[in-house]
Amino acid sequence: MSKELVSRKEDFSKWYNDLVAKADLAEHSAVRGCMVIKPTGYAIWEKMQQALDKMFKDTGHVNAYFPLFIPKSFFSKEASHIDGFAKECAVVTHYRLKNSENGIIVDPDAKLEEELIVRPTSETIIWHTYKGWIQSYRDLPLLINQWANVVRWEMRTRLFLRTAEFLWQEGHTAHATAKEAMEETERMLNVYADFAENFMAVPVIKGVKTPNERFAGAIDTYCIEAMLQDGKALQAGTSHFLGQNFAKAFDVKFTNKEGVLDYVWATSWGVSTRLMGALIMSHSDDNGLVIPPKLAHTQVVIVPIYKGEEGLAKINEAVAPIKQKLEAKGISVKYDNRDTQRPGWKFAEYEMKGIPVRIAIGERDLQNGTVEVARRDELTKEVLSIEGIENNIENLLKEIQDNLYKKALARREQSTQQVDTYEEFKKAIERGGFVYAHWDGTAETEQKIKEETKATIRCVPLNNKKENGKCVYSGKPSEQRVLFAVAY
RNA sequence: CGGGGUGUAGCGUAGCCCGGUUAUCGCGCCUGCUUUGGGAGCAGGAGGUCGUGUGUUCGAAUCACACCACCCCGACCA
Numbered sequence: 001m002s003k004e005l006v007s008r009k010e011d012f013s014k015w016y017n018d019l020v021a022k023a024d025l026a027e028h029s030a031v032r033g034c035m036v037i038k039p040t041g042y043a044i045w046e047k048m049q050q051a052l053d054k055m056f057k058d059t060g061h062v063n064a065y066f067p068l069f070i071p072k073s074f075f076s077k078e079a080s081h082i083d084g085f086a087k088e089c090a091v092v093t094h095y096r097l098k099n100s101e102n103g104i105i106v107d108p109d110a111k112l113e114e115e116l117i118v119r120p121t122s123e124t125i126i127w128h129t130y131k132g133w134i135q136s137y138r139d140l141p142l143l144i145n146q147w148a149n150v151v152r153w154e155m156r157t158r159l160f161l162r163t164a165e166f167l168w169q170e171g172h173t174a175h176a177t178a179k180e181a182m183e184e185t186e187r188m189l190n191v192y193a194d195f196a197e198n199f200m201a202v203p204v205i206k207g208v209k210t211p212n213e214r215f216a217g218a219i220d221t222y223c224i225e226a227m228l229q230d231g232k233a234l235q236a237g238t239s240h241f242l243g244q245n246f247a248k249a250f251d252v253k254f255t256n257k258e259g260v261l262d263y264v265w266a267t268s269w270g271v272s273t274r275l276m277g278a279l280i281m282s283h284s285d286d287n288g289l290v291i292p293p294k295l296a297h298t299q300v301v302i303v304p305i306y307k308g309e310e311g312l313a314k315i316n317e318a319v320a321p322i323k324q325k326l327e328a329k330g331i332s333v334k335y336d337n338r339d340t341q342r343p344g345w346k347f348a349e350y351e352m353k354g355i356p357v358r359i360a361i362g363e364r365d366l367q368n369g370t371v372e373v374a375r376r377d378e379l380t381k382e383v384l385s386i387e388g389i390e391n392n393i394e395n396l397l398k399e400i401q402d403n404l405y406k407k408a409l410a411r412r413e414q415s416t417q418q419v420d421t422y423e424e425f426k427k428a429i430e431r432g433g434f435v436y437a438h439w440d441g442t443a444e445t446e447q448k449i450k451e452e453t454k455a456t457i458r459c460v461p462l463n464n465k466k467e468n469g470k471c472v473y474s475g476k477p478s479e480q481r482v483l484f485a486v487a488y
Numbered sequence: 489c490g491g492g493g494u495g496u497a498g499c500g501u502a503g504c505c506c507g508g509u510u511a512u513c514g515c516g517c518c519u520g521c522u523u524u525g526g527g528a529g530c531a532g533g534a535g536g537u538c539g540u541g542u543g544u545u546c547g548a549a550u551c552a553c554a555c556c557a558c559c560c561c562g563a564c565c566a
């Protein structure tokens with residue numbers, strides 16, 4: 001079977017779908033809109049989880065778990081929250097099946113008194129619970145994260161980028177003051193940006209969402225926005241300042257140091273398996289997946305090239321110490337000496353799966369005391385001495401990590417435009433990428449631009465330069481440029 | 489949820505318009521031998537409710553209707 005991909009240039013969408021399938025990351029399931037994450041894909045998600053989880057712990061958070069089901073009544077307590085999620089909730093109405101003439105049916109006698117919502121996010125059940133946990137300022141701050149699955153009944157789905165069920169983490173924190181909650185919101189936004197840039201090698205823009213794009217129930221939504229290879233924007237993570245909205249909705253009060261009863265201040269923040277989509281669409285090429293070393297389940301694969309069983313035995317012997325030295329450096333190594341596949345096949349396979357470094361070693365190398373080292377990011381090869389190979393590989397992995405970030409950053413810079421008129425704006429959006437333009441700050445203008453060009457305001461970048469200008473659409477005065485793009 | 493398209497072996501497909509032997513080909517899979525520095529070669533072999541259901545017909549992959557799934561485009565969205 002030809003495992004070749006259609007090129008990104010020819011059909012980016014098909015390239016992505018084929019890549020996810022051929023790199024063995026995930027597949028569609030029997031359930032509409034839901035995917036099966038296969039071991040190769042899940043391994044990357046696990047690496048992401050490990051790195052993020054450590055960052056959460058390092059910033060003082062602990063993990064907990066809240067139920068999948070949420071009583072329907074909880075949702076009606078925060079008005080804008082229900083408005084935001086009502087259209088995409090899965091609802092459990094019964095708790096039993098039974099046999100009938102037509103096979104298994106839902107037992108009409110087993111109707112739930114109160115219907116349960118499969119969580120689209122957990123603010124409501126968590127704040128209901130927090131009410132029982134918080135009485136005094138001494139109980140604050142409460143810094144909790146949970147790793148979970150959530151369900152949002154999407155009309156149109158895309159593997160990893162948008163599925164009906166997805167995996168994520170959601171942090172939910174409670175604080176004594178607005179200032180503290182704001183600081184938490186920013187801290188976690190920075191954690192996400194740090195993770196995206198230093199682990200995923202994906203440069204991101206930190207910013208604030210406009211009211212239109214804000215999380216349902218938040219006072220302010222902060223985000224990191226990435227740009228993928230096709231020039232479209234992807235919201236890669238969000239951190240919300242919830243003010244006292246949920247505390248008021250669920251009556252969560254505490255006594256402060258002055259003995260005064262007050263509502264607590266809240267934040268929530270999350271990233272999901274969507275990050276997998278961002279990762280894939282940021283670095284991969286027409287030969288397949290490219291995984292940054294820090295997120296690669298296997299960082300180095302060693303492929304033996306040999307003739308006959310004796311030949312393989314000799315190479316096995318030579319590889320063992322190399323593998324050991326690499327592993328001693330904390331590098332994850334797979335030695336693929338399966339006799340069922342030929343070397344060329346393995347080369348192509350590991351390229352498709354994005355393993356950062358490949359070492360090939362054959363008879364010729366044994367004589368010369370060398371190995372052939374190939375790097376996935378640039379698809380180049382060099383012959384290196386076995387002596388000190390572990391140091392060279394260690395450096396190479398760092399270099400690849402670095403190189404991927406630099407390439408992604410360069411691509412973003414190249415596709416970032418600044419415009420002053422609506423004509424230019426439309427052309428720039430047509431071309432794709434990020435577009436900085438003046439905006440009058442009204443929801444009406446934002447909406448019109450979206451209708452006419454499909455571009456949305458991704459965010460108002462943090463620490464944005466103040467600069468007087470005129471809105472590209474309305475011509476009204478504006479004090480700063482905001483970031484527009486067509487988004488996933 | 490609207491508009492368009494597609495469904496034939498694990499994957500990709502021919503056949504369908506114009507109904508008629510045993511449903512085509514490639515890749516993959518299995519067995520054996522030879523191979524192994526970029527997706528090996530030869531020989532043999534297995535694998536199919538033609539998306540599902542109902543109907544038309546002597547006869548349906550092929551015609552009709554309904555349903556389901558997926559893809560593309562819109563509206564919605566992490």
